[in-house]
Amino acid sequence: MIPIRDKRAVRSYQRPGFLAHRWSRIIGRVRQASSRFARPHRRRSDRAPLGLLNAGLTIGLVALLGTGCQNEGLYYGVVKPPDQPELRIGLGSNPETLDPHRAAGGPEDAILINLFEGLTEYDPETADPIPALAERWDVNREATVYTFYLRHDARWSNGEPVTAEDFVSSWRRILDPATASPNASLLYCIRNAANVNQGKVRLRSRRTGKFLTDERGRALVIAPDDLAHAPRDHRDVEFVPYTPEDIGVEAVDEYTLRVEMEQPTAFFLDLTPHVALRPVPRKALQRWGDQWTRPEHIVTNGPYTLAEWRPADVLILRKNPLYYAAEEVPIQRATFFLADDSTALLNLYRVGTLDVLVTGLLPLPYIPLLRRHGDYVSGPYLMTYFFMLNVNHPPLNKKRVRKALSLGLNRQQLCDRLLQAGQRPAHTLIPSDFGGRYPRPSGPPFDPARADDLMRRAGFPRGRGLRLTLTYNSLDINRRIAEMVQAQWRQVFPELQLELVNLEWQVYLSVMRQRQFDIIRRSWIADYKDPYAFLELMLSESSNNFTGWTDPIYDRLIHLANAIVDPVQRFRQLAEAEKRLIEAQPIIPLYHGVTFFLRKPYVRGWESNVLDKHPLKFVRIERESRNTVIQLR
């Protein structure tokens, strides 16, 4: 799972650097004119005959110039390809672990997808699954059995072959309750996976030796908590816990993996590139236990191996010579910079120490400046920023109030005036139509007249008597969004009393968990390329649905939809569910996010895609960057 960067809160310490950048813009023009070595690939016409300035003079000129002039360079800072085929990436947060089964996502994913290879890999441009360890696969007509045919030449970095058994043991491990994997629920579509992970228990008749079933022939299953209440004197029934061996995954032969689903699962392939489904080395795990991810112990099967990891500093990957397609991997070495200060990273990018600065690290005030440079790359992202409403708190229990609040929001203004990175106004939870296949329901547009009307009918004319709190975690962007929302609502409902509650990250999380809010900001990034990655969030049983809104029909629609094999029909039914959700309005979507990162012009293959995944094996360095500059002009 991808937390929207747990550690981003730390980045609010970026103040000092702001100053540096504002000033640098001012001086930019002078230096641009003078410094020949600072920006080697700048256009010739930029070079005015000012000569070399020393530092003192520069400072003097800052004082003289006074007001700012924009740096209109083609690229942001120094463009100089590294001497070696290596890539230096500003990642901006420290991985918590390199164990794909214990990682929660985000920064870990960016590293792990290069260390471990799964059945499939993300296509660098579409994020669709493309063959990796699995050369090909079959699906039966009901989408209940998937068979993967693995390539025979794949090996672990210790020389052992990667076999179907590796997948079996890995998936058993991630689903084992003892692993306590935060991502285990991604595999719940596999037969018995949920039962094993939740420690469920079956009932077996002592007399017949058969498992008891319900009227529809399904096994009778009880949760571990209920076991305590079960009658002890049941002589004929014994309780049999599910074991990892019950999971519907088996190695048919050394290179054939057969996966059985709990019910028809048409989107299972989209899950296969996720790091949670990538294999881990059995033997290294047995030998080293928790310490198996240390650089001296780790065994990987991906295009890279771990060379060095200095927490909070750098993590270095080296090309894996035993990787089956090692000749096709151009980048020999990748260095991830883990420091979490976004200004420091932007400075490193600017002087040419970094080649890529990943999404989420560009400070909001710089975006208008950075957008004008050729190294700014942006594109659609499966991410939605929204408010969760506590429907148990009156007056938010009234649907009219919730709808009025949503109708009173001018999301276009939010995107154009504040966010400015190409974000799109959101009326629905799901950001994409998945290539035209998903019929997105239309959400209510900005309609102040109707909002006013609804609010009056709900008993709060012009918002009179309505007191609400809007909670967010202290991050510049959240504060500014909240302030803009407050201003917009004040125009539509002049007497609404909206209190903004700015909380430190951990306090915010605990307030959210305990549901001590009226309205709280959230954002959600899809784990895989399917509408269900968003819709599962609002299921009644979801541990992330803090609204108090539950709808059995919504749940049923989704569960039924997921059992439909035909994608068109399935998407149509999922859209029905989303329509219900938007109609009930326990959430107010604000905007759909975009990926936006910086990439030096000589970096190829690090593309924008909807999951923001960038496998390094597709990345290369183009040395002819000077020509690129000319071409781009």
Next chain:
Amino acid sequence: MVRYVISRTFSSVPLLFVVITVSFFLVRLAPGSPLARERAMPPEIRARLERHYGLDRPWSTQYWNYLRGLLRFDLGPSYKQKEASVNALIARAWPVSATLGALAFALALLAGVMLGCLAAVRRATLIDRSLMFLALMGVSLPNFVLGPILILVVSLNLLWLPPAGWGGTRHIVLPVLTLAAPYVAYIARLTRAGMLEALQEGYILTARAKGMRERRVLIGHALRAGILPVVSFSGPAVAFLVTGTVVVEKIFAIPGLGNLFVQAAFNRDYTLILGIVLVVSTALFLFNLLVDIIMAILDPRIRYGKS
């Protein structure tokens, strides 16, 4: 003297104990948990993780377990960095902060004392006034202003030195300068004041009357007494410098103790917070003790253990 050192050491143990106890409960009183994240985990998985780290036990049990670990110098596992122990994390970050702090302090001491002496000897001249003006600037300019200015000029515009990171001599220069600047200024002012006071003393007159060379009068007598305020200031200063400076490490993205501490606090990484608090308070105690000893050596009027 030896008795004094021993008694001070023993008296510090209950003090550290109090610090640890208060911190232990304070961090747990703060809202949040090391296991909290934006995407809430299913309750059964969260419960399992809590059990794994012993966070489901009552605070008193957790406290005794922690103290038992401390007796073995084991600061426990980090809750956030899953494969690392607190000992390992501190062992990695502390040398970075210590290098930075020690260099900054050495620079501050050297430059500060020299400039302070110069100002005192050339009292009320242009040199004195301009030095003291610069010192005032240095004291008033916070390092979160000075750091970005240095980065802007030296790194971003002149491209002489890297703007951030850690790894070589080139990375050390700017943070050391930033860190040292206010200390240079403060030490210069302290030295000047101390020297001026010492120069009024009778023994200086005596020394001069004996026909001692001016240089020896200044260094051997005046400076020896005049530097005392600097020495007593140095104890806590060194302790803070070598245990990590949050702002400078942040600006220059240095993987030191200060940065680690900020992250630990944000993540509610209880064991890591406590570990760093323990290291910093121990360092504070040690350097204060060291200063007291140096004071006694420098100033014949100070004697411990006899009264």
